[in-house]
Amino acid sequence: MTINFAFKALSDPTRRIILDLLRERDLTAGEIAEHFQMTKPSISHHLNILKQAELVIDQRNGQHICYSLKTSVFQDITNWIVSFQQIKTERQERHES
Template sequence: MMVNQAKHDVFQAVSDPTRRNMLKLLAEKEMSIAEITEHFPISRTAVNKHLHILSNAGLVRSRRVGRETRYTLRPEPLIEIQNWLTFFEHYWDEKLAVLKRFVEEDNQ
């Protein structure tokens, strides 16, 4: 039995540009839903749905402060994405080296 597993895939959560922009905002400071909504041309309900997905993926943490809920970034799950990208990095380096050799040979 898997315990404490995120309900949403981290990759799926960051696949949406709005959610990626929300993560950037929350990396700077803790914000309420109202503050976050001011940065996007979508409704508060839509912002709340995006935050719910990010929360289920473990990418944001929420806490109640009086009558509002405030959100902050939890960057730890992003390590999964970084590890995945790092795995392919040597392929990119290899392809760029081949391209460089090709361009240099073509110019001679």
């Protein structure tokens, strides 16, 4: 997983809504589709992009596939973003010395 691919996946508002839905609980593709006025193949496309970015995982449960967040990737992204704040803080401390 590259962070760039995760950001590309996060750039779409539909995918961000899907992630918000999955934050509440695991859902099937059909349950996710109920929240949108788009075709199920379109929802599947968004879910595949989220899977490729390793932001969600899927697990077969009988005839259904259940989707859930893969929180470790969000932790990686958060750590990457926080590292920029740390660099800024270190630079400010050097300038104040």
